[in-house]
Ligand SMILES: O=c1[nH]cnc2c1ncn2[C@H]1C[C@H](O)[C@@H](CO)O1
């Protein structure tokens with residue numbers, strides 16, 4: 001990394017301690033490499049490309065670095081392959097909550113596709129119960145280790161499959177029981193969100209919440225359908241909204257109708273910088289549309305997508321953005337408040353998280369320099385005699 005260090009640049013330690021809010025993270029994309037190895041051994045899964053955790057972690061990052069969403073998604077066969085028993089699901093969810101909490105995440109919505117975890121004989125309900133149990137255990141262990149985190153689940157339906165209504169009903173049944181919303185994921189090109197209109201219409205009738213992976217590997221038509229046909233509350237990625245924004249040579253900016261709608265309606269964008277670099281949606285951190293979208297005050301949020309496949313964490317995503325755009329703790333707070341405002345939990349709880357957790361956390365970090373300066377000023381005053 002090239003560092004454009006300024007007095008306002010948060011240190012790596014401050015980035016980690018800053019309260020962060022995560023809306024887009026896949027459970028099956030965030031396993032510890034050592035856990036993949038353990039679970040494969042326990043279940044007799046024979047297809048792992050490596051059984052050394054370090055080498056396996058590297059393999060995931062490199063294999064996912066393919067420049068195409070389709071090839072990126074192939075790597076999930078190994079994580080999904082070892083997440084087919086109740087014990088495996090509980091463990092993966094528990095470690096997920098612990099890892100996020102240790103990284104300073106205070107609120108997370110973590111998604112997974114229950115339909116992909118039935119090969120060992122579990123039913124859909126059992127999958128959801130196991131993952132919820134793991135999240136609750138992880139929250140408790142994190143609290144014992146001095147971290148506070150709250151984790152909600154999003155149930156994903158795979159967009160190439162035909163179970164979305166069933167999964168939407170599952171999400172609705174588990175509402176207020178650890179599941180806060182619904183999503184569709186998988187290859188985007190050729191699988192428009194309108195294929196799943198019945199699921200979205202059902203959820204709207206139930207006053208439930210959903211996000212849609214859109215505008216990642218496919219552009220504006222996918223975003224337009226997700227919003228105007230399906231009624232998505234948020235956009236998973238949505239990064240290609242940039243295609244509807246023109247920046248003139250003199251720096252003047254013109255928004256098309258769709259980009260204006262997204263900004264005017266405060267549609268949350270679940271942006272995932274590292275993931276986009278791997279699937280070819282952006283060329284570098286410095287060129288990632290998040291820079292422009294933040295300047296134009298879109299409801300932008302920062303997310304990990306798949307911590308294993310990208311070898312990342314929320315702190316690492318922010319460290320890259322600090323490096324690329326010179327972001328300060330105020331920028332980090334802005335992204336975190338945006339994300340908290342866009343969460344699927346009730347309004348009063350979001351407000352309390354913002355006012356009682358996120359803002360005080362940043363205030364604490366921002367005040368640290370005052371005491372450092374007092375110390376060094378008094379030191380120099382003394383030496384000046
Ligand atoms: O970034 C993504 N785009 C589309 N689909 C994705 C992405 N990351 C993960 N998935 C898929 C693969 C997982 O098995 C599934 C459920 O988490 O969601």
Ligand SMILES: [Zn+2]
Nearest residue numbers: 026213236305
């Ligand atoms: Zn995703």
